[in-house]
Amino acid sequence: MRIAMWSGPRNLSTAMMYSFANRGDCHVVDEPFYGPYLRLTGLPHPMADEIKASRPEDAGEVARDLLGPIPGGKPHAYHKHMCQHMIEGIPRDFMADCVNVFLIRHPARVVASFTKGYAHAGAEDIGFETQAELHDHVRSLGQAPVVIDSADIRRDPDGMLRALCGAIGLPFDEGMLSWPAGGHPQDGAWAPHWYASVHRSTGFASAEGRLPALSGDAARLADEAMPHYEKLRARALSAH
Secondary structure, eight states: OEEEEEEOSSSSHHHHHHHHHTTSSEEEEEOTTHHHHHHHHOOOOTTHHHHHHHOOSOHHHHHHHHTSOOGGGOSEEEEEEEGGGOOTTSOOGGGGGSEEEEEEOOHHHHHHHHHHHOTTOOHHHHOHHHHHHHHHHHHHTTOOOEEEEHHHHHHOHHHHHHHHHHHHTOOOOGGGGBOOSSOOTTOOTTHHHHOHHHHHOSBOOOOOOSOOOOOHHHHHHHHHHHHHHHHHHTTBOOOO
């Protein structure tokens, strides 16, 4: 099974990658299209030169690799994707051969966290519109994509991961609930800038508190993303 997990930034996506990596039967891939995305856009992301050097493949080669033999002879692969990377020039055909899951988070929390590391973020950087578009694309392929909210995972990791595994036809593994501190060999080159907190973790963080108070451009950015979030939230998985 190839699981394509579609997320935006600052959305529990790395913790989820570590969770699946700790199963033992699952190879993980960290943001495979990041290099092609930066070469196509020329955006001055933190560590952009290092990222492009570490991800030299063109987008077509990346897509072919995602459908190729799974490294280590493992039966499953988990692809951590950022929705905002899926711009024109990045192929989508491979999605038809994956089990597609959409990981969502309230826009206010995403904006508050992301702008700490990338102050000039716009709607295209946080990916909500593209996430909703990709969800519709998967439905057009005849699939019934799974949607899961990071807030629900943090509130009930055991229940939500069991529900997720059940929804995609994967046996649940208790190992998914924790992982060793210090990062993972499959971490992308950008990990030093973005992954400090998850590197200190050994499991999912506790439930989140109140929504952050935003103002100015940050508030407008979150408001713009809300309809896309609410569309997917209405389809979100619940624990059984």
